[in-house]
Amino acid sequence: MEHPFHNALGIIQTLKQYGHEAFFVGGCVRDWLLQRPIGDVDIATSAKPNEVQDIFDKVIPVGIEHGTVIVRYDGESYEVTTFRVEGAYSDQRHPDTVHFVTSLEADLERRDFTINALAMGENGEIIDPFKGRQDLQYQQIRTVGNGHDRFKEDALRIIRGLRFSSQLGFSIAFNTLNHMIDLKNHINYLAVERIYAEMEKLLSGDSIQTGLNYCLQTGIGYELPVFKDHPGLFEEIVVLNRPLTSFAEFIAFCHYKRPDVSIHEWVKEWKAPNRIKYQAMALTHALTDYGQNGLNTWLVYQLPYELLESFVRLEHLLQDGSVTVEDLRNMKANLQINSKRELAVDGNDLLQMFPERMPGPWLKEHLQLLEKHVVMNHLKNDKHILEEWIQCHPPGKH
Ligand code: ATP
Ligand code: MG
Numbered sequence: 001m002e003h004p005f006h007n008a009l010g011i012i013q014t015l016k017q018y019g020h021e022a023f024f025v026g027g028c029v030r031d032w033l034l035q036r037p038i039g040d041v042d043i044a045t046s047a048k049p050n051e052v053q054d055i056f057d058k059v060i061p062v063g064i065e066h067g068t069v070i071v072r073y074d075g076e077s078y079e080v081t082t083f084r085v086e087g088a089y090s091d092q093r094h095p096d097t098v099h100f101v102t103s104l105e106a107d108l109e110r111r112d113f114t115i116n117a118l119a120m121g122e123n124g125e126i127i128d129p130f131k132g133r134q135d136l137q138y139q140q141i142r143t144v145g146n147g148h149d150r151f152k153e154d155a156l157r158i159i160r161g162l163r164f165s166s167q168l169g170f171s172i173a174f175n176t177l178n179h180m181i182d183l184k185n186h187i188n189y190l191a192v193e194r195i196y197a198e199m200e201k202l203l204s205g206d207s208i209q210t211g212l213n214y215c216l217q218t219g220i221g222y223e224l225p226v227f228k229d230h231p232g233l234f235e236e237i238v239v240l241n242r243p244l245t246s247f248a249e250f251i252a253f254c255h256y257k258r259p260d261v262s263i264h265e266w267v268k269e270w271k272a273p274n275r276i277k278y279q280a281m282a283l284t285h286a287l288t289d290y291g292q293n294g295l296n297t298w299l300v301y302q303l304p305y306e307l308l309e310s311f312v313r314l315e316h317l318l319q320d321g322s323v324t325v326e327d328l329r330n331m332k333a334n335l336q337i338n339s340k341r342e343l344a345v346d347g348n349d350l351l352q353m354f355p356e357r358m359p360g361p362w363l364k365e366h367l368q369l370l371e372k373h374v375v376m377n378h379l380k381n382d383k384h385i386l387e388e389w390i391q392c393h394p395p396g397k398h
Pocket of ligand 2: 027028039040
């Protein structure tokens with residue numbers, strides 16, 4: 001057994017020593033069989049949460065009522081979940097009831113897709129009651145049991161199915177796809193945060209085109225926040241043919257395509273975090289500047305380092321595709337200043353030069369003017385040179 005499971009093997013073995021059953025389960029087994037990089041290693045066990053708490057030293061009770069605790073083991077965190085079955089999801093977030101059960105198979109049966117209903121024992125043996133391995137081989141996404149019932153229980157599974165098609169490039173089984181179509185309007189009742197988390201993964205999938213085409217073909221795209229209020233908008237995004245790395249990139253892309261739909265609306269309707277809002281605004285600003293003025297040092301100066309790659313991706317998708325990350329990095333490295341704090345004069349210098357003036361908005365405005373001239377290399381960032389320039393261009397009267 002390889003590295004990602006190796007560390008966690010001790011948890012399985014310890015649980016077994018105490019007389020419980022324990023398995024690796026879900027996405028980690030799927031990805032292991034597909035030889036893809038493994039995300040989180042999750043463990044399912046017959047031990048009840050309080051029993052897990054008694055066995056291990058460091059246990060964080062993150063979702064005890066749903067049977068989940070985090071076990072800190074060998075410096076890593078692992079979700080350990082008691083075998084369970086679930087009731088309805090009437091709040092569209094959590095199942096109303098959770099019953100602990102004794103069999104692994106019952107636990108696997110409540111999982112969404114056959115490829116996610118796989119478990120692996122301590123010796124690498126695979127437990128696969130729903131032919132998940134066969135579906136991995138056929139490269140298809142199929143619900144465990146009747147899709148109609150499973151999507152009715154929790155409509156997020158519809159979006160999850162699309163997200164797996166985007167991540168894995170798999171097709172969606174005929175019946176499963178039809179059941180998705182039947183139940184697609186249930187997406188409207190889901191908590192937006194849950195849709196957001198899945199959409200983020202869909203948009204960063206290697207086969208994003210597959211995922212988006214399914215959204216279009218099934219009409220599920222038209223049920224999503226913002227898209228449902230703007231007919232024709234979803235069609236604009238199916239041209240996305242390479243993975244995006246953040247939702248900010250997605251918002252900037254959509255806003256560029258349809259400027260009538262504001263960034264504010266995207267952020268509000270998708271309940272996107274503030275960080276995403278500011279990144280989407282910065283990317284939009286840079287794209288607009290680029291469209292009007294081409295590549296320039298002011299654009300590069302204003303664009304945060306962490307957005308350089310996003311900007312290049314968007315520029316390639318939306319404009320002529322001539323900018324490289326390398327170009328931007330070089331330009332950043334050659335800037336005279338990286339922030340206005342590095343400007344050779346500050347507010348105090350200006351006040352000393354114009355003692356008759358009261359501090360006011362003119363200070364900030366004049367510093368901004370200097371900042372731009374220095375960044376654009378119209379002026380050298382040298383105190384004497386800047387002061388000379390200020391003498392010749394005294395601040396206007398306010
Ligand atoms: P990733 O690698 O992206 O984390 P994952 O398959 O591990 O993919 P998670 O959201 O971490 O997905 O869920 C872990 C497992 O829990 C899934 O593999 C699946 O078995 C089960 N699961 C998650 N969400 C649902 C759901 N809404 N309905 C049924 N089963 C679910
Ligand atoms: Mg996971």
